Amino acid sequence: MKKTSDVLVIGAGVYGTSVAYSFAKRGCSVTLIDASKPGKATAASAGGLWAIGESVGLGCGVIFHNADEVSSTEPEPVPRLFMHLLKASNKMFAELAPELLLQTGMDIEAEVGTGLLYLLYNGRQRRHAQSILDWLGRDQALAEEWDRQRVLAHDPHITDDVLGAVHFPGDNQVNPLFLNEALKRAAINLGARFAGDTHVTDLLMADGKITGVATTQGVFCSGLVINAAGAWAAKLANMIDQDIPLVPVRGQIIGTETLQDKLKSNISTVDCYILQKAHGEVLIGSTTEMVGFDTGVNYEMLTDLARGAIRAIPALERVNIKRTWSGLRPGTPDELPVLGQSPEIANFHYATGGFRTGIVSAPLCGELVVANALGEKPRMSINPFLPRRFNGLPKLKHVKTPRSAIQPDAAPPQSV
Template identity: 30%
Template sequence: MSDFLVVGGGVIGMMTTLQLADAGHSVTLLERGQCGREASWAGGGIVSPLYPWRYSAPISRLSTWSEGFYPELALRLLEETGIDPEYRQRGLLYLRVDDESRALAWARKVGKPLERVGSDFLYAKEPNVAPGCDGALWMPTLGSIRNPRLTQALRRRLADMPGVTLREGCEVQGFRRSGGRVTAVETATGPLAADQVIVCGGAWAAGLLETTGLRLPVRPVKGQMILFKAPPDLVRRVVLMDGRYVIPRADGRVLAGSTLEEVGFDKTVTEEAHVSLRQSATRIVPALADCAVEHHWAGLRPGSPDGMPFIGAVPGLENLHVNAGHYRNGLVLAPASTRLLVDQLLGREPILDPMPYRLKDR
């Protein structure tokens, strides 16, 4: 029997497992499909909320902590696995921001580098972006990561750790309970026991927890993205305009996203989204019109009512815990949200006040 059993092998579940294993504990990670192949793979990899000044302070605190941790994590995984997560800190340019004064006031308050720059600065940084802009907002510290490679590296590292058991293709069907505790997790291949159980099931977390009587307000929200095969340096950094964005990769490829669709557990890609995403991308970088679209895919975000994740113990079950509901910011918030829960599980001083994220009273 493991010390901990983690349900869900996305970036939240894998980072939780890594931290618990680093602390010397035995961990079993259960994933219904393949680790890192759902929302963690499908997103864009921007290491910040898109418009961070529009989020609540508790989300900003998680985001700030995570941003500072990603460079260290990427370097560690590269050294340990040989897989480069491609963390790049080249900043972000915001075009046509309609609440610019609010953004600048937020930046001054939290001490975040953000400034208004003129057109000369803008086109020196990104010569190929939309012509005719009189300037932009510039956040030089923003980073991005190639999230499919991040999840590959996390999986490789966990597979090599002696205290970790990975069980992919293992669907959880419910929980056995007795005396205010979970005694086992029911799977298609039989029950599995652990001292502590952590549900990191993303968009599927609510369904997993229904068997305990908990109604977690987490729902799937589809997002579609496309990938252009572009020449190197056509786009050098993340550019955001009118709620859509382009993200360059080290090999020149450029991601463009994304849609927000309330269609349940449907990951079908649509021609309508393809056209819309391509139009948005070519408005941001007109030269992308001459580049082929290599891939078009969809993922399911774990939507929550206010975008605030649920992190902590399940009321009434002393050894069942949740880390889910990060909505559009799962990868952004993963290092801090997993560290916050692991701190509590191991009796350490938490990195942040855990109260805003608790399930109780929400």
């Protein structure tokens, strides 16, 4: 394989492939390399495109929040600017899906109209939901409160212990693995080269620039190097003494056997999310744990997920589990992605930090990184996501950094 190109993308997760595809569309020569390690976040993602649900903390966020602290507070929304990014990126799937089908023949199974239902089990959750709806400006296109009758009429699989739900009509789903593969194949179709099972051993520097990337398959040279190494991005940056406060956040997930019966919506609760893929499997996730690079699963936590799923959908009790696994999400202290140029090394750019919104944000984040690298006018400002924002910030621990330090307009709703 020819080892010289305009751009070298390290990491073929959903961010890396999105970046590679965006570069390839602009006619740049791209090489994409991947280490094929266990724990890739894209492979452990459920594929929910929950732009609004995750923005207000009612997807994975609520589970993260519960793992995070024992206090009586509720999860906070993300900065509005990031919600706008997620919304805009989510909208891109409507064009991306047919485009990828045309390019590669692969159907990324982008569903329309399933929506996300956040189930409310008690009065406190309902009061919190109402504060969220207020924060969203009571815009029914974004979210709407459903009462118990409406929830049960919509999907009789849902437990009748439910008090009601918040419905997010635009929060659908996609097959994350097929999205990843289709982006990769589309990039390859446009001339990109792909090398799997390729581990980076060193980043070679001269005159403050990266001159080559040493790997288990030889040295790759390119004018521009993109760090899309996901949870391993900080390790990669460390090779050239760059420090970013990004850590792996493990998410364990359960996949069931294929079911004939279909759930009507994506479901999330205070315990877990439940979503049925096009092939009929139900995915139940996910934990959020800081356990380093351990990609194992934990019996007690899986048991909790199983209980949470049966609580929401009692019929799942008799359904067999096919597989359990885990992925390492790249998490930052402000839970925002890390995009664009490194402050110290001009030809080293980041495309990582997708955390719990990696799939939905991938199309736009890929575009932003490429526009930033090529000096194009971006669709929206990349500034809030540049790695330079971390100067002086601690790593993501089980203590959160106040978001107001990054995004002044992120007024959290008052929790009751």
